[in-house]
Amino acid sequence: MRIVLFTHPAFLNSNSMPRYARMLEQGMRERGHNVSVRTARAFFYKTPAPKFFKKWLGYLDQYLVFPLAFKLRRQAEPDLYVFADQALGPWVPLVKKKAHVIHCHDFLAQRAAEGAFPEQAVGTTGRWYQQFIRWGYRQGNCFICISEKTRQDLQAFLKHTPQISEVVYNGFNQEFKPNNPVEVRKDLGLALNLDLNTGYILHVGGNQFYKNRLGVLELYEAYSAQNPDAAPLLLVGTAPNENLLAYRKTMHSKARVHFCTGFSDEQVRMAYQGALVLLYPSLEEGFGWPIAEAQASGCPVITTAAAPMNEVGGEAAWYIPRRKHQDHEEFITTGVARLEMLLDLNDRERLNLVEAGLQNAKRFNTSKTLDHIALIYKQIVSQKWSEKEKL
Structure with a gap:
């Protein structure tokens, strides 16, 4: 299976999402699949600017430069497009008519923007940004959630019943064991x-x-x-x-x-x-x-x-x-x-x-997690192929 994996750009300097993306990338390769990674690169973001403006320059790289570059790039069509995080939602419209799946982690930022938490006030631009993300992932049709709670939150934000919405618990990204x-x-x-x-x-x-x-x-x-x-x-x-x-x-x-x-x-x-x-x-x-x-x-x-x-x-x-x-x-x-x-x-x-x-x-075994994810990937590709055959 040929997979294109969409991930967050490195210039965001996050930790948990890159780890999850690496787990998917390495895990699918170990299972014999061909995986290539696509993400935004720093172009405008490299411009010297105060921290506040850097964020907006990063948005230009993610939501203007990357979509244009993706559309212009000549590439063989993969079997499946995989989004490592639902926060990459604005990229979903690029491949919404092709076989795809969106991994969903939590919807706390989405819910906070809706005023769900009195402990966390979200400004106007923050609410707009979360709406933009939601506009994107709502155009997806296949999802893998890390918990039942995440799946419930996803369904509350979607306007349709997805083709696939599965729960696959995370697997450890390092070894944890007792010691003296x-x-x-x-x-x-x-x-x-x-x-x-x-x-x-x-x-x-x-x-x-x-x-x-x-x-x-x-x-x-x-x-x-x-x-x-x-x-x-x-x-x-x-x-x-x-x-x-x-x-x-x-x-x-x-x-x-x-x-x-x-x-x-x-x-x-x-x-x-x-x-x-x-x-x-x-x-x-x-x-x-x-x-x-x-x-x-x-x-x-x-x-x-x-x-x-x-x-x-x-x-x-x-x-x-x-x-x-x-x-x-x-x-x-x-x-x-x-x-x-x-x-x-x-x-x-x-x-x-x-x-x-x-x-x-023991429920959170990385190998079993990746096996389950790979099985869902194959199911999505198989269903998409069946739809094409019907046409």
Whole structure:
């Protein structure tokens, strides 16, 4: 099968989407398919300009230069066009009458532009941009979603019933496995110049509103108030924004709160292996990678009792209510109780919880994910060929 894979341009400097695109590219090649990659190149974007204008110059490269170049380029027609992300929607009209499929990750930006989240205001140009993306992917007819929640959101935005709309859970893009937590805590503590020998509470994520880092700090502050000897809190990921730093200054437990930035992949894996628990109370997600990564690393998980977090965590995670915009009481009260219960488990109870997590994480096998995706690709090509035969 000859595949053309559309991906985000390198000048956007994103991380997760290029990783996903590489997984598709390499995975399909390993399965014997011919894959070529198409994306926008920096032309206008190379022009020296302030950061704000660079964004708009990038839009010119993506939505003016690339479509023109694609139409003018002479190339053999592939069997299938694959879009690595629904945010590439404005390119869908280029191939909408040919065999194609759109991978869908999350619709948080789309929903935010519709005013779904009081925590996230979107400006006028942001709303226009999301409308532009929606205009594009709505012209698609075959979709693969990373969770049932994503598929439900997709259907809410589409104006038609697609030919194909399948759910294929993500597969790990690196190996996560348990390790001796005593040794890991010692090594990680030396690297961070912290005493982590008795363990720590972990959060992994960035400053996006839906990651709920502020909620993590609120929950830890309440937990520490009732447990003066609370284990330290490590927040691994992006450097904290001003709001998070300002809140930490007000915390009685601030001396035990540590933002850990610039971690390598190996250090992130170590952080999971040595943690007492992953505290991951996201407001929303497309999938919720840290849940699966933690479980595969032998780390218990407390997360939000809502899709897709409960899709990923299954019966092996512990759940708490979503943090409400105005009323945090239930979130705090239940969260503190859950933390206390989990951290008070005896050795046998904790081992059982860890084992359940390890079994659950086996669902996210990269090879099986790629096999499933390849099967859907073949189905789309076969159906498109049948339609041509009927004509």
